[in-house]
């Protein structure tokens with residue numbers, strides 16, 4: 001079987017690593033196609049270099065939630081260690097309101113990056129004004145994520161609102177589940193691959209629709225709040241984190257056990273039960 005991975009974002013690369021981990025790269029040919037140039041220059045000298053290496057130079061502001069980090073650990077503990085080593089641990093987070101008021105963002109920026117000696121980076125930090133939040137877009141509900149051997153994962157299937165903080169973690173979940181199912185059914189040839197991709201789509205669509213709806217509700221709630229209401233909300237978030245009080249959303253999000261859910265889907269399929277309802 002030939003597997004073409006389109007895009008080398010978190011989804012494309014982690015899916016490749018999962019295929020490798022589950023020994024599917026020894027029996028199948030896998031190729032990654034990326035539209036953007038993929039140089040690995042770490043000290044860019046030309047503007048064109050910056051188009052691909054600026055994220056590694058400055059650092060991508062991506063927050064992994066616990067569920068995503070657990071996928072990384074299962075995939076490769078060294079990879080997880082690298083991510084944690086170069087990143088910042090966030091026991092709590094700061095948010096912006098509908099008026100663009102970002103709590104303390106500038107001082108956090110200084111705290112994290114004060115050791116930079118590079119003049120350009122220092123100028124950016126000195127001059128930056130945070131007074132707006134740009135519009136964001138999400139993917140509409142798609143009727144299916146698979147057809148005729150083509151499967152959507154990550155943002156291609158379900159771009160969430162960035163404020164949900166779950167896009168990368170959900171992409172990682174997708175890739176682990178899809179790779180596990182492909183490994184499970186690969187011996188059955190083409191039919192097996194179809195079963196795997198159908199099961200993947202049936203499992204993931206309800207979870208992602210629910211997460212998107214919940215994230216939208218939370219985002220919309222913030223937009224209509226006055227300052228006092230907002231402070232009360234932050235207080236409750238703070239106290240919930242302090243005393244370990246989690247909402248149903250938090251629990252379902254973080255307690256989702258990817259390998260176990262994949263095994264349950266396989267068991268359901270062998271019993272002839274096809275759909276997974278929330």
Ligand SMILES: Cc1cc2nc3c(=O)[nH]c(=O)nc-3n(C[C@H](O)[C@H](O)[C@H](O)COP(=O)(O)OP(=O)(O)OC[C@H]3O[C@@H](n4cnc5c(N)ncnc54)[C@H](O)[C@@H]3O)c2cc1C
Nearest residue numbers: 007009010011034035062063154155162165166167168169
């Ligand atoms: C402002 C912002 C903040 C965010 N913050 C967070 C956060 O804190 N936590 C979190 O979990 N998520 C966050 N996200 C979401 C997260 O970045 C995405 O969910 C995640 O990066 C999706 O990865 P992906 O690999 O699916 O897609 P992408 O990263 O979009 O990768 C797709 C790749 O495919 C390539 N490509 C596209 N078309 C083609 C083609 N035709 N042929 C070949 N290659 C192609 C693209 O060049 C790209 O490299 C944020 C997103 C935004 C915009």
